[in-house]
Amino acid sequence: MGKGPRNLAVLVTVVAAVAAACNSGGGNLPGQSAGASGGGAPNSITLVDTNSGANFQQYFNQTFIPEAQTDLGIKISYVVSSGPETLQRMKAMTQGQGDFDVIFMKDNDLVNWVKSSIPLENLKSHLEAIPNLNKTPLEDEKTVLGTDVNYEGALFWRSQGATIVNTAKIANPPKSWKELYDRRAEFKGHIAWVRPDAKSGGGRTAMYAFFHAFGVPFDTVKDLTALQATPQWKDAAAKLADFSTYFVNPLPAEPPDMFQLFNEGTAWISDYAQDYTIWATTQNLVPSTMKAYPMQEGESKSADGHLVIPSNIPDSHKPLAEKLINYMLDDKIQLQLLTQMYQYPGTDVYTRAPADAFTKIPPFEEGRKPLFTITNNDAYTYFQQHGTELIKH
Amino acid sequence: MKLAEGSSTAILGTDALRIRPRFGVGRSPLITFLLLLPGFGAIAFLFLLPLWLVIQLSFAPEGTDAGFTLDNYAAFLGSPTLRGALFLTIELAVFATLFSIVLSVPLALVLRRPFRGNRLFRLLILLPLMIPALVSAVGLRLFWGDVGWANLTIQLLPFVDGPIRVVFTVPGLVLFYVWLFFPFTALLTLAALEGVDPAIEEAAEVSGASRWRVLRHVLLPLAMPGILAGSVLTFIEAFGAFSIPLIAGGDNRPLSVQIYTVSAIFLHWNQGAAMSVVMGAAQIIFLVTYFRLLRRQQPA
Numbered sequence: 245m246g247k248g249p250r251n252l253a254v255l256v257t258v259v260a261a262v263a264a265a266c267n268s269g270g271g272n273l274p275g276q277s278a279g280a281s282g283g284g285a286p287n288s289i290t291l292v293d294t295n296s297g298a299n300f301q302q303y304f305n306q307t308f309i310p311e312a313q314t315d316l317g318i319k320i321s322y323v324v325s326s327g328p329e330t331l332q333r334m335k336a337m338t339q340g341q342g343d344f345d346v347i348f349m350k351d352n353d354l355v356n357w358v359k360s361s362i363p364l365e366n367l368k369s370h371l372e373a374i375p376n377l378n379k380t381p382l383e384d385e386k387t388v389l390g391t392d393v394n395y396e397g398a399l400f401w402r403s404q405g406a407t408i409v410n411t412a413k414i415a416n417p418p419k420s421w422k423e424l425y426d427r428r429a430e431f432k433g434h435i436a437w438v439r440p441d442a443k444s445g446g447g448r449t450a451m452y453a454f455f456h457a458f459g460v461p462f463d464t465v466k467d468l469t470a471l472q473a474t475p476q477w478k479d480a481a482a483k484l485a486d487f488s489t490y491f492v493n494p495l496p497a498e499p500p501d502m503f504q505l506f507n508e509g510t511a512w513i514s515d516y517a518q519d520y521t522i523w524a525t526t527q528n529l530v531p532s533t534m535k536a537y538p539m540q541e542g543e544s545k546s547a548d549g550h551l552v553i554p555s556n557i558p559d560s561h562k563p564l565a566e567k568l569i570n571y572m573l574d575d576k577i578q579l580q581l582l583t584q585m586y587q588y589p590g591t592d593v594y595t596r597a598p599a600d601a602f603t604k605i606p607p608f609e610e611g612r613k614p615l616f617t618i619t620n621n622d623a624y625t626y627f628q629q630h631g632t633e634l635i636k637h
Numbered sequence: 638m639k640l641a642e643g644s645s646t647a648i649l650g651t652d653a654l655r656i657r658p659r660f661g662v663g664r665s666p667l668i669t670f671l672l673l674l675p676g677f678g679a680i681a682f683l684f685l686l687p688l689w690l691v692i693q694l695s696f697a698p699e700g701t702d703a704g705f706t707l708d709n710y711a712a713f714l715g716s717p718t719l720r721g722a723l724f725l726t727i728e729l730a731v732f733a734t735l736f737s738i739v740l741s742v743p744l745a746l747v748l749r750r751p752f753r754g755n756r757l758f759r760l761l762i763l764l765p766l767m768i769p770a771l772v773s774a775v776g777l778r779l780f781w782g783d784v785g786w787a788n789l790t791i792q793l794l795p796f797v798d799g800p801i802r803v804v805f806t807v808p809g810l811v812l813f814y815v816w817l818f819f820p821f822t823a824l825l826t827l828a829a830l831e832g833v834d835p836a837i838e839e840a841a842e843v844s845g846a847s848r849w850r851v852l853r854h855v856l857l858p859l860a861m862p863g864i865l866a867g868s869v870l871t872f873i874e875a876f877g878a879f880s881i882p883l884i885a886g887g888d889n890r891p892l893s894v895q896i897y898t899v900s901a902i903f904l905h906w907n908q909g910a911a912m913s914v915v916m917g918a919a920q921i922i923f924l925v926t927y928f929r930l931l932r933r934q935q936p937a
Contacts, residue, residue, distance in 0.1 A: 328904060441898050494805050494887030501778075501884065508784045629903055 829863020
């Protein structure tokens with residue numbers, strides 16, 4: 245072959261390869277479901293999870309998804325993502341092109357989505373298809389964190405912080421933040437506190453709870469500068485600075501690090517998510533003698549989980565999305581939350597739960613009674629970004 | 638053919654003609670160009686373009702991706718915590734590199750000679766590279782923790798009366814970095830030493846040079862390119878290390894961890910981009926200085 249034809253052959257090959265590569269990604273028309281075969285009803289659905297920690301990601305992957313696929317006869321793609329990332333993606337989606345059929349999100353994300361005018365289905369209008377919604381406090385959830393969300397989220401679980409204590413180390417644990425502060429010398433070097441700037445929000449919600457316990461008026465003084473000028477804030481900050489000299493040093497970078505400190509016997513008491521901690525006892529990640537209970541002044545209602553259906557998904561996917569949400573609110577799944585994962589359910593299934601469901605966690609009413617909602621986002625963000633400056637160890 | 642050469646020169650510059658014979662890719666510059674195209678494309682789209690976007694983001698006001706401000710750099714350089722993170726990053730990388738060299742040279746001198754178990758030792762050197770850094774970080778954290786095996790063993794010594802704090806300390810981080818990144822230096826040093834002609838070593842010994850002088854004046858200078866290349870790789874890896882300081886660093890949080898915190902937790906992407914640019918620039922400055930210093934040390 246001469247040089248000219250050879251060059252031509254190379255060029256043709258390259259162009260053909262590029263064209264083939266470009267063409268291979270264009271098989272599906274916009275909006276066409278991967279799960280729809282031959283124009284029939286779709287048989288697959290995407291569940292995006294922006295709320296779960298490691299424990300619940302494992303639950304979804306290993307327990308929920310296999311069972312749901314068998315029970316519902318559909319394929320479920322379980323995708324873990326973050327709230328902000330999913331929000332950006334939703335903003336870019338046009339009507340009928342959405343590919344996130346059901347999204348599981350934190351309550352503050354739901355509020356952000358509603359405020360960002362992301363179109364979500366009003367689930368009250370889907371009551372017929374999602375009868376299990378009647379088991380949730382639907383009317384109470386019309387307003388979430390003070391924002392009218394227009395029935396766009398179904399309450400899947402109720403999450404909360406708790407005081408976690410190794411009862412093998414502390415036989416008579418303090419019942420209130422004030423008692424813990426007063427008895428801090430007993431626990432010097434053994435009070436664990438997740439870094440407030442960690443990925444996990446445990447450290448900053450605990451900080452919020454501590455300030456709340458010492459009377460900081462988060463709800464009435466919304467302006468951060470004014471709040472920081474209040475005597476209550478100054479008093480709580482001084483107390484925290486002193487209290488933190490009794491902490492495990494350095495602060496654990498993330499919860500697994502803190503769990504390891506409990507395992508090593510360095511950490512005895514902390515404030516963290518009830519579900520994750522008690523679940524961790526079943527995985528031998530922390531001592532089996534760990535218990536969780538709420539402090540008397542209150543624990544933060546950290547992040548209730550809501551299920552939403554984006555309005556921009558293809559209409560053909562909506563029945564499947566309804567089916568999945570109804571299944572997630574079914575007693576079977578909601579009881580699993582309680583008995584396997586130690587998370588309070590979103591429905592009223594706790595009233596029908598077996599007696600032994602509350603052996604490792606407090607009964608529902610007792611556990612939920614002292615909860616408060618984090619309403620001052622500026623203060624919370626301050627704890628996240630400057631909380632380490634309040635720690636003086 | 639002349640025309641083709643001219644066109645490729647116009648596109649690629651005069652270097653294209655110079656590198657052609659070295660690659661031995663026939664005589665057609667068009668083919669050379671087409672073969673180089675995927676590489677250039679990959680560099681442009683997978684490296685230069687993202688890098689440019691990061692630089693652009695670093696100069697944009699927080700929360701936007703366009704515009705110009707120096708606020709992100711000012712916020713970074715004005716924060717004692719973040720400035721401290723930069724110095725800690727440099728400190729960790731420099732010490733990890735130095736200790737890697739100190740560890741690698743004797744090891745390579747031993748391993749270049751055949752002995753029973755030599756292959757196993759070489760395999761063991763590769764071990765840290767085969768294990769994901771995150772797994773190593775967790776393992777080291779547990780092994781060196783207060784009730785880890787290392788500490789339990791050390792406490793058997795009569796003069797040790799409590800656990801030695803290794804995890805969450807700067808020396809501990811250097812130790813972990815060395816464990817994880819020294820294979821780069823060790824392997825390239827070993828390869829360089831194995832490449833030294835034994836006749837040169839023998840000639841020096843026959844001429845009356847002591848073993849130390851042979852090492853000092855023959856082996857080390859000849860192995861220097863390998864040591865240099867390996868230590869550069871170790872430095873680069875140590876400079877960007879993330880998993881180990883995140884898990885086992887405690888309050889010692891180098892720039893990589895701070896960038897993660899600022900970007901992925903505080904969601905200050907623009908400031909995170911500015912920190913990344915400074916980190917990249919610092920790394921380049923260090924490497925250029927390092928190369929220059931070492932080049933000056935080498936015989937002409």
